[in-house]
Amino acid sequence: MLAYRNFLLRFDAAFLLIASTGGMTVDIAGSFLARGPEALLLNGVPGAAIGFIEAHGLAFILGVMLWRAGSSLHVVGAAVHLLLGTANLLFWQFFILTGTLAAGYMTAGLHGFFVLAHLAAFNAVRWEVAAR
Template sequence: MLIASTGGLAVDIAGSFFARGPEALLLDGVPGAAIGFIEAHGLAFILGVMLWRAESARSWHVVGAVVHLLLGTANFLFWQFFTLTGTLAAGYVTTSLHGFFVFGHLCALNAIRSEVPAH
């Protein structure tokens, strides 16, 4: 998530402030429209740092699963963005990785649940 969000921020900044890159087409004449892109990728970066540094606890795996579920679902719902900007490869990779990490967090949750003694 850290790598993808950093790349996303770079593309967002290039498209909104310098009219360069795949987002330039969408942001032509309305660079302020990138606020949502920049906020989303910035928040994904912050959450990525938090998840990277977090202890392996149920609550953090729930957060990780939900964050990746949200981001992967958003990719599906706005798939036309990847089509219009010619970034289908990035869409396939990032959406697949979100699915992979949802699965990984769910597996970790299951493993942690198995370790907790029943009362």
């Protein structure tokens, strides 16, 4: 089970690092260069992207943390993906307006997967500790 938990933390970290880097790239292109899918929303109002850039930057930092994490951070992983997945669903209109529905389906689905996987891994850690 330890190998699975370590794999889960690394797989999750890789997802967060890759997705946040892509998101940050699209945020910067849309807000400062008026290019890409976010240009329609951010053209002429680059300050509107501050929340996008902060969110993707924090997701990147959490990816770095999970890459180096121990089993105690499965709860953090679940909480991170619960927040990010819920935000994706609450603001689903963003994916529709920017023509990025495929990215929305992929990221929302992976956020849901990681919530369940981290909760299962955390529960396994609790059972291992109780068995000792």
